[in-house]
Amino acid sequence: MRLLIVEDKVKMAGLLRRAMRSEGFATDVAGCGEDALWMAGSTRYDAIVLDVMLPGIDGFETCRRMRADEIWTPVLMLTARSALEDRVAGLDGGADDYLLKPFEVQELAARLRALIRRRPHARPAVLQVGDLQLDPATQRVWQDGVAVALPGKCLALLHAFMRRPGDVLSRFELLEAAWDGAYENRSNVVDQHVRMLRERIGSDSIETVRGRGYRLRESVPC
Amino acid sequence: MRLLIVEDKVKMAGLLRRAMRSEGFATDVAGCGEDALWMAGSTRYDAIVLDVMLPGIDGFETCRRMRADEIWTPVLMLTARSALEDRVAGLDGGADDYLLKPFEVQELAARLRALIRRRPHARPAVLQVGDLQLDPATQRVWQDGVAVALPGKCLALLHAFMRRPGDVLSRFELLEAAWDGAYENRSNVVDQHVRMLRERIGSDSIETVRGRGYRLRESVPC
DNA sequence: CCGCGTGCTCAGGAGCCGCTCAGCCCCGGC
DNA sequence: GCCGGGGCTGAGCGGCTCCTGAGCACGCGG
Numbered sequence: 219m220r221l222l223i224v225e226d227k228v229k230m231a232g233l234l235r236r237a238m239r240s241e242g243f244a245t246d247v248a249g250c251g252e253d254a255l256w257m258a259g260s261t262r263y264d265a266i267v268l269d270v271m272l273p274g275i276d277g278f279e280t281c282r283r284m285r286a287d288e289i290w291t292p293v294l295m296l297t298a299r300s301a302l303e304d305r306v307a308g309l310d311g312g313a314d315d316y317l318l319k320p321f322e323v324q325e326l327a328a329r330l331r332a333l334i335r336r337r338p339h340a341r342p343a344v345l346q347v348g349d350l351q352l353d354p355a356t357q358r359v360w361q362d363g364v365a366v367a368l369p370g371k372c373l374a375l376l377h378a379f380m381r382r383p384g385d386v387l388s389r390f391e392l393l394e395a396a397w398d399g400a401y402e403n404r405s406n407v408v409d410q411h412v413r414m415l416r417e418r419i420g421s422d423s424i425e426t427v428r429g430r431g432y433r434l435r436e437s438v439p440c
Numbered sequence: 441m442r443l444l445i446v447e448d449k450v451k452m453a454g455l456l457r458r459a460m461r462s463e464g465f466a467t468d469v470a471g472c473g474e475d476a477l478w479m480a481g482s483t484r485y486d487a488i489v490l491d492v493m494l495p496g497i498d499g500f501e502t503c504r505r506m507r508a509d510e511i512w513t514p515v516l517m518l519t520a521r522s523a524l525e526d527r528v529a530g531l532d533g534g535a536d537d538y539l540l541k542p543f544e545v546q547e548l549a550a551r552l553r554a555l556i557r558r559r560p561h562a563r564p565a566v567l568q569v570g571d572l573q574l575d576p577a578t579q580r581v582w583q584d585g586v587a588v589a590l591p592g593k594c595l596a597l598l599h600a601f602m603r604r605p606g607d608v609l610s611r612f613e614l615l616e617a618a619w620d621g622a623y624e625n626r627s628n629v630v631d632q633h634v635r636m637l638r639e640r641i642g643s644d645s646i647e648t649v650r651g652r653g654y655r656l657r658e659s660v661p662c
Numbered sequence: 663c664c665g666c667g668t669g670c671t672c673a674g675g676a677g678c679c680g681c682t683c684a685g686c687c688c689c690g691g692c
Numbered sequence: 693g694c695c696g697g698g699g700c701t702g703a704g705c706g707g708c709t710c711c712t713g714a715g716c717a718c719g720c721g722g
Contacts, residue, residue, distance in 0.1 A: 219576070219599060220617055242579050242596060244620045262616060292558070302544050309550035314558055315537065316551075322524050328531035329538075331576050335563050336514075336536065339604050357608045357649060369679065370651040407681060409699070428689075428698070591668055629670060631710070636668095650678075650709065 219334060220262070221245045222291075224254040224280065225269045234267065241327040249273075251280035258289050264334045267326070270297035270308070278311050285312040292333040296321070347383040348437050350419065352376060361419055371396060372415045375408075379424070379434035388431040441556060443467045444485045444513075446476040446502070448494055456489065463549040471495075473502035480511050486556045489548070492519035492530070500533050507534040507564060514555040518543070532577035534565055569605040570659050572641065574598060583641055593618060594637045597630075601646065601656035610653040 221243040225231040235245045246261070248254040251272050258266060266284075270277035281293050295308045298319040308316045315329050345352040351360040357373060359366045368376065378395035379387065387395075389408045397407075412432055416424055425433050443465040447453040457467045468483070470476040473494050480488060488506075492499035503515050517530045520541040530538045537551050567574045573582040579595060581588045590598065596618035600609065611630045615623045623629070634654055638646055647655050 219596070239620075242576070242592070242599070244596065244618055246621060302547060305544075305547050306550040309547075309554045314554055322527075325524060325527050325531075328528040328577065331565070332531045332536050335565060335576070336558065339607075341607075355604075355607045356655070357652060371680065405682065406699085410681075410701095413700070426699070593669065627671065628710085632670075635711075648710070 219243050219264045221330070222248060222254065222257055222261075222263045222266045224248045224251070224266065224272065224277070225296075226250060226272055227269075230269075237323040238267075238327065238330075241323075243327075243330070251275035251277070251283075254280055255283055255287070258284055258291060259287060263291050264337075265292045265294060265330050267330070268293050268295050268313070270295055270299060270304070278308060281308070281312045292337065294326070294329060294333060296326075345377075345380045347380050348423070348435060350376075350380065350423070352380050359419075366418055368418060369414070371411050372418065375411050375415055376419070379432075383434050384436045386427045386430050386433045391431070441465050441486045442484070443552070444470060444476065444479055444483075444488045446470045446473070446488065446494065446499070447491045447518075448472060449491075452491075459545040460489075460549065460552075463545070465549075465552070473497035473499070473505075476502055477505055477509070480506055480513060481509060485513050487514045487516065487552050489552070490515050490517050490535070492517055492521055492526070500529060503530070503534045512563070514558075516548070516551060516555060518548075528577075532565055567599075567602045569602050569656060570645070572598075572602065572645070574602050581641075588640060590640060591636070593633050594640065597633050597637055598641070601654070605656050606658045608649045608652050608655045613653070 219242065221238055223231060223234050223238070223245055225234060225247065226249050231247050231249070235247060238245050246257060246263075248257050251274055254266070254268070257263075268277045268281060272280065275283070277295055277297065281295070284291070284293070292314045293312065294315040294317060295313040296317050296319065297304070297308075300318055305316050314333055317326060317329060342354045345354070349362045352358075352373075354377065359368055359373065359376065374396035375392060378392055381395075392408050396411075412424060423435055425435060427433055441464065443460055445453060445456050445460070445467055447456060447469065448471050453469050453471075457469055460467050468479060468485075470479050473496050476488070476490070479485075490499045490503060494502065497505070499517055499519065503517070506513070506515070514536045515534065516537040516539060517535045518539050518541060519526070519530075522540050527538050536555055539548060539551060565575070565577065567576070571584045574580075574595075576599065581590050581595065581598065597614060600614055600617035609617075612625055614630050615625055618633075619629070634646060634648075645657055647657060649655055
């Protein structure tokens with residue numbers, strides 16, 4: 219579980235970091251709102267601990283900007299400002315929790331766990347074409363409900379086919395989809411892998427379109 | 441927005457009800473844990489305000505039973521018991537927030553709004569995949585009910601796996617989840633720790649997906 | 663002080679995967 | 693029926709990925 223701690227006081231930041239690490243979190247630290255925005259945008263954190271009093275843009279504004287940037291990572295605000303209007307402003311400004319200093323480390327950890335456990339991971343949809351199913355998240359393939367083991371390239375190839383079922387895909391398009399970088403299409407790499415794919419999912423599934431490429435059959439042949 | 445208030449003191453319940461109504465919530469009131477369970481199971485509330493001191497089963501137990509019954513409505517616990525262990529127990533027992541009496545009505549409303557707008561709702565506090573169980577709060581792991589001792593990094597790794605059971609996780613994703621800062625992925629740190637993890641929970645549990653990463657098996661292999 | 667557990671790096675080795683090459687076959691055209 | 697070209701097949705090799713084992717730095721407790 220990955221945590222971003224936003225805190226300008228070095229001593230406090232160090233304390234937080236050690237405490238959260240001992241609670242099992244991996245932690246990064248940002249010293250100001252701008253850094254926090256940048257880091258939250260570039261790395262997937264499970265939660266963010268956000269101090270309110272920061273140099274430059276403050277915690278409230280940092281939180282607002284994150285939400286404006288479509289960063290929905292749970293935010294716990296941490297501050298000595300105990301005024302009611304601050305707490306309400308923080309929560310209504312997009313924070314998910316609000317904890318006053320001084321605080322207990324264990325309560326902070328417990329609140330973070332409560333925040334994190336409510337976010338199920340978004341899963342891409344399972345592709346289905348004919349009797350074939352492909353789950354991009356688990357990288358697994360089933361045929362008629364039976365699991366099929368596919369080596370990496372075969373799977374990448376099948377994935378490319380299943381994204382455009384019924385379309386004729388040229389060797390070049392397949393190269394682009396399943397191989398890194400621009401490849402010399404002098405070789406017959408694609409042919410080879412189409413062949414291996416056919417060995418595993420049945421040669422009927424992929425038909426050859428002479429002079430143009432290959433096509434994945436949408437329905438099981440009669 | 442529909443609210444369930446669980447509070448046995450009639451005066452307090454009335455106060456809460458009027459206050460929340462003026463903040464724009466539609467409110468029902470339950471006087472004890474049993475009633476609360478029944479009502480939460482039969483009506484779709486947006487959030488539940490749960491007093492801890494209740495006749496019969498107390499707030500902690502009520503919350504636990506709701507989660508056991510697959511009721512994932514956000515729960516805010518409300519109590520005069522200010523002890524740290526109470527707060528931690530409440531949060532790790534499945535509550536989403538914990539507010540002390542005396543409290544400000546506007547803060548309660550703000551916290552409820554924060555709970556409700558965080559859409560995907562809570563999940564079990566203890567993770568379970570196959571024969572493995574992991575409690576993020578206590579940092580403990582069981583296999584077939586038997587406690588397993590895991591060093592910090594192994595545990596962080598397993599935690600990452602168990603949050604996305606069955607998914608293929610690349611070395612980079614695992615690095616991001618369990619290690620601080622930006623790491624050079626030139627090294628084989630992840631491999632080593634996967635290996636240690638396998639030594640402890642059985643090599644069958646984690647399978648390698650060549651060229652892609654590792655995957656935690658969802659069910660015990662036949 | 664030493665022993666131990668943890669976290670990390672490095673080197674070596676094995677197995678598989680991906681790629682290439684060469685030859686054959688099939689299809690289409692004349 | 694012949695010929696040409698595109699597609700298929702088989703074999704083989706190089707390299708990459710992953711596993712193993714050893715070794716070292718560091719922190720902690722005895």
